[in-house]
Amino acid sequence: MLADRLDNRMRHVSKWARKQGISCFRLYEKDIPDFPMIVDWYGSPASEGGGDAVAWFFHRTKDDTFERDCEYRAAAEAEILAGLGITRDRLFIKQRGRQRSEEGGRDQYERVDSRACGRIVHEHGLRFEINLSDYLDVGLFLDHRPTRLSVQQRAAGKRVLNLFAYTGAFSVHARAGGAAKTTTLDMSKTYLDWYERNLALNNFEVNSDHRAIHADCLQWLEAGPTGGELYDIVVCDPPTFSNSKRMKADSFAIDRDYPDLLRSIARFVAPGGEVFFSTNSRSFELDLAHVPANFGAHEISHRSVPEDFRNRKIHRCWRLAEGWKPKERSSDKKAANPDTLPE
Numbered sequence: 001m002l003a004d005r006l007d008n009r010m011r012h013v014s015k016w017a018r019k020q021g022i023s024c025f026r027l028y029e030k031d032i033p034d035f036p037m038i039v040d041w042y043g044s045p046a047s048e049g050g051g052d053a054v055a056w057f058f059h060r061t062k063d064d065t066f067e068r069d070c071e072y073r074a075a076a077e078a079e080i081l082a083g084l085g086i087t088r089d090r091l092f093i094k095q096r097g098r099q100r101s102e103e104g105g106r107d108q109y110e111r112v113d114s115r116a117c118g119r120i121v122h123e124h125g126l127r128f129e130i131n132l133s134d135y136l137d138v139g140l141f142l143d144h145r146p147t148r149l150s151v152q153q154r155a156a157g158k159r160v161l162n163l164f165a166y167t168g169a170f171s172v173h174a175r176a177g178g179a180a181k182t183t184t185l186d187m188s189k190t191y192l193d194w195y196e197r198n199l200a201l202n203n204f205e206v207n208s209d210h211r212a213i214h215a216d217c218l219q220w221l222e223a224g225p226t227g228g229e230l231y232d233i234v235v236c237d238p239p240t241f242s243n244s245k246r247m248k249a250d251s252f253a254i255d256r257d258y259p260d261l262l263r264s265i266a267r268f269v270a271p272g273g274e275v276f277f278s279t280n281s282r283s284f285e286l287d288l289a290h291v292p293a294n295f296g297a298h299e300i301s302h303r304s305v306p307e308d309f310r311n312r313k314i315h316r317c318w319r320l321a322e323g324w325k326p327k328e329r330s331s332d333k334k335a336a337n338p339d340t341l342p343e
């Protein structure tokens, strides 16, 4: 059953993806209750090695025995290989659970392997490096593909600030859209180096107008726009929770800390500028009372979640715009005021 489902989805979604100019997409998302997993496809042209699948397994039930779990995994693995017609070396299996850092364990962004199975994938005419083996995430979050395209379409001549940038995919899109300036921040040197490789893959580089800053975003924002630099577009997609030792604060929790975060971001927004603020936190609620004065907030999740995602709650995303009048401060999707985010 799983094999058939994957085969069907591959035929259907790959056609759609080709038209969109994307080579990596979500194929399967807990569609069959007996196989509660996610399967993503990362295709690269045959000359670069074909395609690979990443399967994220979740714990099924608390009382699964070790033997039953092994049987389930072997069965699921065989179905994936049959359904996608790939060999075992093209399947990367990862375990998903609660974010381990929240439990005091290993950080979600730490290295978990060292095989360095790197590939190049395509998204709307741009190239990105992914690493299928060494981390829990591969280097490109598929759920923000439409938001990245929106940023690209709005970036011409704009100053763009990308916070919690990871491998910098938003900034690469902003560069492709003709951004005048980009500032890209992450506290991981590994991911900033990866960002520079993503830039190079698309014939861009870091320079005085396009900076990559290795810093704790919270601390950097707290200092304020010291050089007077303001931005027309700010992208902020922070982790749900972090207690990384590299941060000045003991911990960061988006549900708790977003009012301060939005307040400090507001100081960097140029008149008429906008902020794309997103979170994967399931429990997050945006209280309009915490949206900085002079900003309107409009939820755009119905358009920012990609078509290939069955889980429409994978993230929530808001567009905050500077200079909105108080009557326009609405987070309701059906609000009368027109959201100018292009489809």
Ligand SMILES: C[S@@+](CC[C@H](N)C(=O)[O-])C[C@H]1O[C@@H](n2cnc3c(N)ncnc32)[C@H](O)[C@@H]1O
Pocket: 109, 140, 141, 144, 163, 164, 165, 166, 167, 168, 169, 170, 185, 186, 187, 188, 191, 215, 216, 217, 218, 236, 237, 238, 239, 240, 242, 244, 247, 252
């Ligand atoms: C949720 S991901 C961001 C996803 C990214 N916006 C994208 O779409 O690819 C988390 C990233 O935030 C970085 N990070 C977490 N806490 C940070 C902090 N306080 N300052 C800077 N970067 C941070 C991590 O190193 C990681 O690269």
